[in-house]
Amino acid sequence: MKRHLFDTLLILTISLLFTSLLVTVVGASPADAFHHLLNGSFGSWSKFSRVLNVWIPLTLCSLGLLYAFRTGLWNIGVEGQMLLGAIGTAGVMRLGVDSASPLLFLLLALISGALLGALWALLAGWLKTRGGVHEIFAGLGLNFVAMGIILWLIFGPWKRPGIASMSGTEPFPRELWFPTLEGWRVSPFALTLAVTGILFTAWILNHSRFGLKLKAVGHNPRAVPLYGLSAQTYMLIAIVISGALAGLAGGLQVSSIYHRLIPAISSGYGYLGLLVVMLANFKLLPIPFIALFFAALNVGSIQLPMMMQLDSSLSGVIQGACVLSALLVFGLRRLKAGAKS
């Protein structure tokens, strides 16, 4: 426990030092930059609720990835699964315009998003288990295909009347916005969904027999047949859960953030989720916190161009530096352990 704390502090120190150096080199004050980052994310309830709006999909994607990682799979395809989730949700919501029961359509839309995300993941899983295509290549390829589909929809069948543009499809009417409370920018329902996801995943992965089986597949796929398990089946199940959670994240982006389908609907949270999970060293407990930290960086950095003429990609630099220094620290730990034994 003490060592974990030490490692975390070490990782943060390395990445902050690196970022400070970078900011100094471009002629700005690191202290100011961090102040604006902090203020931009935690400065007010309104800002913090924006952070939560990033935290929700990022957490869902990271949770999903964790299932795949448990079986030893690198589900790089989360990004595409999120896009498909957004498409599935937008598709059903289009049908719900002017309907008498918008809430029912919202619910169906989210389910459809999760299903489409799951299906997209299943495709990558099949390519892996049946076709022998490495899941990283399958996932990456499917990401590009998903991007193609979304662009085709926005510029084709679902284009705004008269104009087709990168700004996306016609916004949905207010009745189809995900319900929030007065004065809240974040939907308490979406928040509940994410928290439930965390608790459920904690139970599944750490306490259920199903979670044990996923772990067994990840630890030694050669041995699991002897226990009457099919490694491939469990890999498929894991990647499908992964896709469903990513699809749900995509669906929330449509129904509660953008209220329409845009090309950048995923905001790159799929890839960012991979960084979160790696930084968490593939464990569940740190994920919500790291996701919150990353979300705060994303939201906080929006102010940087206005206040300091710094590009908002600074948040990405910090995130990248964190993950790289984490991998370095973990790697050194392993080397040390290896040298000892």
Add this chain to the structure above:
Amino acid sequence: MQIELQQIHKRFGDVHVLQGIDLKVDAGTIHGLVGENGAGKSTLMKILTGYLSRSSGEILIEGRRADYTNPAAAAGLGIGMLYQEPQDFPPLTVLDNFIVGRDSHPDNDRGRQQQRLSELGAQVHFQLNGSSILGSLTVGERQQLEFLRLLGRNARLLILDEPTTGISDRQKERLFTALRLIRDQGRTILLVSHKLEEIAALCDRVTILRHGRVAGEETAPFHIPRLLELMFDQAPESFLQTDRHLPGERLICFENVSASGERTGLKACSCRIYQGEVVGLAGLSGSGQGLFLRLAAALQQPLQGSIRFHDSPLAGQDHRAVRKMGGCFLPANRLEEGLITGFSLVDHFTLARGCSRNDAWTEATAAISRFNIRATPNSPAESLSGGNQQRLLLSLIPETASLVLLENPTRGLDVASAKWVWDYLRGHFRNQGALIFSSAELEEIMAVADRILVFFDGRVVRDLPIDQVDYQDVASAMTGN
């Protein structure tokens, strides 16, 4: 080059693998090194080639002490080894491979290198096309290239490990001719082989290893039964078992089964195994026994032929089907194939029994005392010693299993543990089904099996009830005689 080993000892932890080996190989001779699995041949070769360090002892080259600690230094002294598996680069051409192997003579002139390759080939009558892709060549041709590489590097002591495995008879003849030729040039050859007739045909002198000691030395001409006698312990005077019995119904049935895998594959294997039988699979390691067990467990599918278990065909089924019908497989690589690293005993029982953690805890605790496993229910599998890992695997076999397939089940166990394992297995599973096991030790098979299948080169060459076994006959069948 003359090489002499004096009192070479090698210990791995508590295991004393080589217990004072003395060996002298004269220049310009072909010297054979034989012994059964685990006799210490590989360890001795690795020490000679610098891959392993010795615990104590001396190596003398031309009468002078040689202290080398790595393979490069050994190669520098003129020691070269021809490995059983070619150590080369299949996607590159023959010439590329030849050049890579000659890094002590950096010369990028491909014309000159090609000429050198042809010259060396002409010396020993090997013809290799420099521009062929190595991967398209037969194992025998790749071995010829490796041989030429060694000659090109001026290796004066050539160590050959089972050089005739997987090559054709013609290639074998060519290799032998080449070996005699280079011997007559004054090079020294150390030939390690299980195949006694080859040793007899080629060698001037033979050293026999047994249990890490020199069991004897013989000079040509050789008397093969004498070599066998030195290689293997004497047949046990009396067998453990006394209770003969009549086999029950047919349990598993191989019909003309061929499969690929291990070194030799499995070739046209037919046999029937009945309820109540304990069947021992004998043979040099990798002769098809492991493949036989994996096919029976449906962990692998045959290329040809059919396998029936409890009269239902296994084609298209995986191990889960066999498991449901009461089959169970314990691999020799316990940690790599049988157990899950990072998983505790409780985790293993949860998986194997499909029960709750509480029940699994109860089972694990019971297994620890019943099977005398030195561990706690929460110990991770990799922290267990080899013997305890095997006890854990045994304890995971379902009580109701009707076919227990075991690969080298007592490997690494001491005599008392091995006896305990067999008492348990025979006492428990023989009445309700059959036991099939492979073992590197013929004595073990003779002691516990009712029936023996002898494998050689992927074929079953003997299938006998144990009381009709002639020990010498089986021992020589294992080596292809």
